[in-house]
Amino acid sequence: MNEKKCKVLAAEIRLETLKVIHSRGFGHVGGSMDLADLMAVLYGEVMKFDPKNPRWEDRDWLVLSKGHAGPVAYATFGLMGYYPMEEAYTLNHPHTHFPSHTDRKLTPGVDLTTGSLGQGASTATGAALGNKIDGRDSHVFCVIGDGEADEGEVWEAFHFAYAHKLDNIIYFIDNNGYQLDGPTDDILAHGSLAKKAEAFGLYTQEIDGHDVKAIYDAIQNAYAKKGVPSCIVLDTCKGKGATFAEPKHDHSSQPNEEQWAEALAASEKALEDIKNA
Amino acid sequence: MNVKLIGKHEKDSRACRDGLALTLNEMMAQDKSICYVDCDLMGCINTKQLRKNYPDRAFEAGIAEGNAAGVAAGLAATGKKVFFHSFGTFSSRRCYDQIYMSAAYAGLTVHVLGSDAGVTAAFNGGTHMPLEDAAMYLSIPETTVLDPADYDQLASITRQLVNIDKGVTYTRFVRKGIIQVYGEGSEFEIGKGVVLHESDKDQATIITSGIMVDESLKAYEALQAEGISVRVIDMFTWKPLDEELVVKAAKETGAIVTAENHNVTCGLGSVVANCLAKNAPTVQEFVGVQDRFGQVGPQDFLMDEYGLRAANIVAAVKKAIARK
Numbered sequence: 001m002n003e004k005k006c007k008v009l010a011a012e013i014r015l016e017t018l019k020v021i022h023s024r025g026f027g028h029v030g031g032s033m034d035l036a037d038l039m040a041v042l043y044g045e046v047m048k049f050d051p052k053n054p055r056w057e058d059r060d061w062l063v064l065s066k067g068h069a070g071p072v073a074y075a076t077f078g079l080m081g082y083y084p085m086e087e088a089y090t091l092n093h094p095h096t097h098f099p100s101h102t103d104r105k106l107t108p109g110v111d112l113t114t115g116s117l118g119q120g121a122s123t124a125t126g127a128a129l130g131n132k133i134d135g136r137d138s139h140v141f142c143v144i145g146d147g148e149a150d151e152g153e154v155w156e157a158f159h160f161a162y163a164h165k166l167d168n169i170i171y172f173i174d175n176n177g178y179q180l181d182g183p184t185d186d187i188l189a190h191g192s193l194a195k196k197a198e199a200f201g202l203y204t205q206e207i208d209g210h211d212v213k214a215i216y217d218a219i220q221n222a223y224a225k226k227g228v229p230s231c232i233v234l235d236t237c238k239g240k241g242a243t244f245a246e247p248k249h250d251h252s253s254q255p256n257e258e259q260w261a262e263a264l265a266a267s268e269k270a271l272e273d274i275k276n277a
Numbered sequence: 278m279n280v281k282l283i284g285k286h287e288k289d290s291r292a293c294r295d296g297l298a299l300t301l302n303e304m305m306a307q308d309k310s311i312c313y314v315d316c317d318l319m320g321c322i323n324t325k326q327l328r329k330n331y332p333d334r335a336f337e338a339g340i341a342e343g344n345a346a347g348v349a350a351g352l353a354a355t356g357k358k359v360f361f362h363s364f365g366t367f368s369s370r371r372c373y374d375q376i377y378m379s380a381a382y383a384g385l386t387v388h389v390l391g392s393d394a395g396v397t398a399a400f401n402g403g404t405h406m407p408l409e410d411a412a413m414y415l416s417i418p419e420t421t422v423l424d425p426a427d428y429d430q431l432a433s434i435t436r437q438l439v440n441i442d443k444g445v446t447y448t449r450f451v452r453k454g455i456i457q458v459y460g461e462g463s464e465f466e467i468g469k470g471v472v473l474h475e476s477d478k479d480q481a482t483i484i485t486s487g488i489m490v491d492e493s494l495k496a497y498e499a500l501q502a503e504g505i506s507v508r509v510i511d512m513f514t515w516k517p518l519d520e521e522l523v524v525k526a527a528k529e530t531g532a533i534v535t536a537e538n539h540n541v542t543c544g545l546g547s548v549v550a551n552c553l554a555k556n557a558p559t560v561q562e563f564v565g566v567q568d569r570f571g572q573v574g575p576q577d578f579l580m581d582e583y584g585l586r587a588a589n590i591v592a593a594v595k596k597a598i599a600r601k
Contacts (some may be wrong), residue, residue, distance in 0.1 A: 044324065104354070105384045110352055113383035116374050122344040123379045126351020133312070133333055153375075156344035164336070 001045045004099035004277070005199040006212040009079070010040035010272040014241040015076035015083060016181045018260075020098070023089035027252040029245040031145060032072040034176050034236040034246045036208065042141055043267070051081040054108040061111045061127055065120025065154075066174060067101035068252075074098050077109035117152030120144070121171065128169035128229075139223075140169040147179025150188050155200065160202035161229040161238050166176050169249065170222050170230045174209065176238035178249040197231040209234025241267060280471055281460030284494045292321040293450060294392065300435040301360060305331050305527055311439065314349045316342050316363040321589035322392050323484060324362065345374035346409060347530035349387045350379040358388070358439045364398070365391030365407030365449050373413055373458035380416045381445045388438045389414070392450035394424065394487055395538035398571065406571025410449055412543035415516050419444030421467060422516040424538070424545070427455050429463045430513060437467050449487070449537060456491040458511075470519040471511040473497075482508040482595045483534035484523065484549055486515070488585075489536040489564070491531050495587035496536075507594055508562040520552045527559040532597035534562045536590050541565035558598040562593035 010211035013036040020029040024134050047060040063255035076238030090096040097106045101115030114120040124142035173193050193205040203225040207214040243266045245260040305311045313335040319325045329337035338345035342363050349361040370393040379385040391410050398406040414422045424433040438446055474497055480547050485494050486492040497509050508530055535546035545562040553559045566583045
C-alpha cells in the first residue's frame with residue numbers, strides 16, 4: 001500500500017466531510033469524521049468499484065450500518081468520481097440525493113439503505129450470502145457503530161454469518177466510546193466488543209482505527225482467513241479532525257459560523273501538512 | 278383466471294401449507310434466482326425439503342426474525358427473488374421495522390409468508406394469533422397483501438409472486454386442514470376479486486377471503502333458502518384492492534358485508550370501507566374479530582367465540598339490507 005497517499009486521501013475525506021455537513025450547517029460530525037481513515041484505505045487501496053457503474057455486479061460492497069455516517073461516504077464517493085463533489089453540498093436540503101442516513105435509492109455508491117441501527121449488519125450479511133451463492137470474488141464491508149452494538153440484531157447477524165461460514169464479509173466496529181447520550185460505558189457498558197465478537201466465532205482483530213497501515217494489514221489478514229467471517233474493531237476518536245467536535249466527542253454538532261471557519265481552516269491545514277510531510 | 282368452484286364445505290385431504298411448499302419446490306427447480314429464508318419453522322410448513330433439495334438457496338436463520346428479514350433484503354439486493362417465512366405473528370410484528378426499512382423503503386422486494394392466519398393459530402393460542410398482521414403490511418407503501426382461501430389458491434398465488442418485483446408482498450395462510458373451496462388447477466390473478474355468486478336480484482354483497490370464504494358460501498345458501506339473494510366475492514387480494522369490483526357490487530346491490538379472519542378495525546373491512554367512502558358511500562357491516570385479542574382453543578371454538586360463522590354473516594346481511 002501507499003501509506004502517504006492514503007493519509008492524504010484521509011485528510012481530503014475529512015475536509016470534504018466537513019464541507020458536506022457545513023452545506024447544511026449541522027449534522028452528524030463525530031461519527032463521520034472518525035471513519036475517514038477507514039474510508040481512505042477501503043476506497044484508496046482495497047475495494048473494487050466503478051464510479052461509472054455503481055451497481056457493477058462484481059464490486060465490493062460498502063454498508064454503513066451506522067447510517068448517520070452518510071456524510072463521510074458522500075465525501076468519499078465524490079472524491080472517487082461517483083458525482084461532482086458539489087452535488088453533495090446539498091445535504092439534507094429538500095429533494096437532495098444526500099440524506100442524513102445512507103439511501104440506496106438516492107445516492108450512487110450506496111449499496112444498502114440504513115438508518116434504523118442494527119439493520120445494516122443483517123442486510124450486509126444477506127448481500128454477502130447472495131454474492132457467495134453466485135460465486136463472486138467480492139467482499140462486503142460493513143461498518144457498525146459501538147453504540148449500535150446495543151442492538152441485538154448486530155449479534156444475530158454475527159450468529160448467522162458464522163453459521164453460514166461467510167468469509168466474504170468484514171464487520172468493522174467503530175469503537176469510538178461514545179453514543180448520543182454519552183460514553184458507551186455509561187449506557188450499556190459493552191466491555192470488550194472484540195472479545196464478544198470473538199466469542200461469536202468471528203476472526204477478530206482490534207487496531208488503531210486512525211492508523212491506515214494497521215487498517216490495511218488487518219484487512220489483508222481477514223482476506224487470508226477462510227471459512228469464517230471477520231470483525232475488525234477500530235479504536236477511534238469520535239469527531240477526529242473537527243475542531244469543534246473532537247474535544248467533546250459530540251454525536252451531532254451545531255457549530256456557529258466562527259467555529260465552522262476555524263474547523264475548515266484547520267482541516268485544510270491538516271491536508272497541506274500531510275501533503276508536505 | 279380459471280376458477281373451478283367446488284364449495285361443498287368438505288375438508289381438503291391435502292394440508293394447505295403443501296400448496297405453498299410443493300409449489301416453491303417446483304419453482305426453485307426452474308428458477309435458480311429464488312431463495313428461501315426461514316426462522317426455525319420449516320418443520321411447521323413442510324419446507325425442510327427446500328433446504329434438502331436446494332442447500333445453497335434455502336436458509337435457516339434461526340429464531341431471529343429481525344436479522345432473517347434483513348438477510349432476506351440483502352439477498353434481494355444481490356438480485357435474488359426471496360421468500361421469507363415465519364408464523365404470521367412473528368413475520369409481521371417481530372420484524373416490522375426490518376421489512377419496512379431494509380426491504381420496502383429501500384426498494385427491495387421480499388415475499389413475506391405468515392402462517393397460522395388469525396384464529397387458525399388455535400392451540401398455539403393468543404400469543405401466536407395474528408389478528409393485525411395484514412394491517413401492518415397494509416400500512417406499508419406499495420405492498421401486496423393476500424389472504425388465500427385454500428390449497429389451490431395459495432399455490433396459484435405463490436406461482437405469481439415471483440413476478441412482482443416492486444414492493445413487499447405479504448401472504449397470510451393456513452397451515453393444516455382447510456375446507457376446499459376451489460378445484461385442482463384453479464388459477465387466480467393477484468389484484469382481481471373472484472365473483473362466486475351473482476344475480477340480478479342481489480340485495481347485498483358479501484366480500485370475504487381466507488377461511489371466511491367457506492362460511493360466506495354457507496351464508497349464501499342459508500339466505501337463498503330464505504329467498505334473499507346475495508352476491509359473494511372472494512377478495513383474496515386485500516391490497517391492491519379490486520376497487521372496480523367493489524364499487525360495481527356496491528352500486529348494483531346497495532349493501533356490503535365484509536367477513537374476515539382478522540381484526541375488523543384495520544383489515545379487509547377497512548380497506549373496503551375506505552374504497553366505498555371515496556367512490557360509492559354504501560351501508561356496510563363488518564364480520565370479523567371485533568377489536569379483541571386472540572386466545573387458545575380449537576379452531577371451531579374460536580370461530581364461534583369471535584363470531585366468524587355463517588350465522589354471523591347472515592345476521593349482518595339482514596342488518597345491512599335493513600339499513601339501506
